[in-house]
Amino acid sequence: MSDAPNIAGTAPIPVEVEAGKSYFWCSCGQSQNQPFCDGSHKGSEFTPVKFEADESKRVFFCACKHTSGQPLCDGSHKEL
Secondary structure, three states: OOOOOOOOOOOOEEEOOOOOOOEOOOOOOOOOOOOOOOOOOOOOOOEEEEEEEEOOOEEOOOOOOOOOOOOOOHHHHOOO
């Protein structure tokens, strides 16, 4: 795996999160369970990013893995 993450998608992934729950976002782009980590990063420099939901709502997780606001989408996919 290179220093750059794999682009898993070019649009954000909407997820209904639940208050008080933790979610682990895939930062490498290799997970088969996007946008969440499935351990595919093992042996690389990538690690999952923990997201703690402070309220139940819909959030948009980054799929292109180039966001500066990890783990949420910041529109970076529009520049790829």
